[in-house]
Amino acid sequence: MGVDRITGETQKITAKISAHYVDNARNLPWRIPLALSAAGSLPDPYHIWLSEVMLQQTTVAAVIAYFIKFTQRWPTVGDLAAADEADVLAAWAGLGYYARARNLHKCARYVTENLNGIFPEEEAELLKLPGIGGYTAAAIAAIAFGRRAVVVDANIERLAARLFAIDTPLPKGKADIRIAMDVLTPETGAGDFAQACMDIGASICTAKSPKCEICPVQVHCLAFAAGDQERYPVKPPKKAKPTRKGRFFWVEQDNKLLLVTRPSKGMLGSMRALPDDNWAAGIDGHGEPPFAGKWRLHENVIQHSFTHFSLEVDLAVYQSDKISINNDDNKKTDIETAIWWPMHGIEDAGLPTLFAKAVRWNMKQKSKGSE
Numbered sequence: 001m002g003v004d005r006i007t008g009e010t011q012k013i014t015a016k017i018s019a020h021y022v023d024n025a026r027n028l029p030w031r032i033p034l035a036l037s038a039a040g041s042l043p044d045p046y047h048i049w050l051s052e053v054m055l056q057q058t059t060v061a062a063v064i065a066y067f068i069k070f071t072q073r074w075p076t077v078g079d080l081a082a083a084d085e086a087d088v089l090a091a092w093a094g095l096g097y098y099a100r101a102r103n104l105h106k107c108a109r110y111v112t113e114n115l116n117g118i119f120p121e122e123e124a125e126l127l128k129l130p131g132i133g134g135y136t137a138a139a140i141a142a143i144a145f146g147r148r149a150v151v152v153d154a155n156i157e158r159l160a161a162r163l164f165a166i167d168t169p170l171p172k173g174k175a176d177i178r179i180a181m182d183v184l185t186p187e188t189g190a191g192d193f194a195q196a197c198m199d200i201g202a203s204i205c206t207a208k209s210p211k212c213e214i215c216p217v218q219v220h221c222l223a224f225a226a227g228d229q230e231r232y233p234v235k236p237p238k239k240a241k242p243t244r245k246g247r248f249f250w251v252e253q254d255n256k257l258l259l260v261t262r263p264s265k266g267m268l269g270s271m272r273a274l275p276d277d278n279w280a281a282g283i284d285g286h287g288e289p290p291f292a293g294k295w296r297l298h299e300n301v302i303q304h305s306f307t308h309f310s311l312e313v314d315l316a317v318y319q320s321d322k323i324s325i326n327n328d329d330n331k332k333t334d335i336e337t338a339i340w341w342p343m344h345g346i347e348d349a350g351l352p353t354l355f356a357k358a359v360r361w362n363m364k365q366k367s368k369g370s371e
């Protein structure tokens, strides 16, 4: 069954979803109070843009603290544009998908330098900005500028697929889901409607065990009527993820840890990290340390899951008071971007989660050793 199942009840569905929002809207720091919204006020486009970029592939619960931290440190898009990219990447550490942070900074600069710090209101213009795809453009246009735009995130996708029992497997089924949401989206109040759908998808029409008993559109839901809610949205068969091997190098001297800045292109680009052996999505690392010496190897200390592959990480440890990173004494690394970072402040280095996990692992070994 597909989009042909969209019934003549769409106006009722839209009205019920909108009414439910009035009493149940989630209180999120990028939203404005419903009373203001009802009186025609709109939220700050900078806040909506920032939150939407952060929310790509990330949960609301994880994003809230980052959103607050970013807006306290950089209250306007101009402030963010003026920041160093390294500071933005470090503040982003832990949120993952770091290309988003680089694009965020690029976009802030573009809006500040070319658009006088003002975000465009039209979806087509928003789409031209760095890091803004179809979903984000629609969300900003609808929520921040009150435009009629059809917003479909993962929560809305699930809600629509179940309501109309859209059984074309994703990603092909996205076209039918979009048609369904286009039919449901009202001419005015598209932003609040989108947020209402997001809220129902996140807290009622959940992926597992949806709370259909409190769902405002239960009587219209074809998946509920068939008792087959969790079948939707229909996913394509899962491809097996390859597992790659990589090795990180822990080089310690005088309570300082050697960190490098990764190349700007490629995975975790421009992020601070431990030196590694050039593992990548398509290849295992070569295993060779940055300099010869007596390394202690710990195998398979952490595993990390990326979208398209998993990584098993070995950690090789070298501890000495005779390491030089910039002259010819004793052990010399050939890592151009290497710096020594104080171990007691390592959490301020802004390491991506993968490297932070390896650091935590070895800190734990060290503290066990000193017990």
Ligand code: SF4
Binding pocket: 159, 162, 163, 204, 205, 206, 210, 211, 212, 215, 216, 217, 218, 219, 221, 222, 223, 224, 229
């Ligand atoms: Fe989702 Fe259940 Fe509501 Fe249908 S009735 S939309 S499955 S929560």
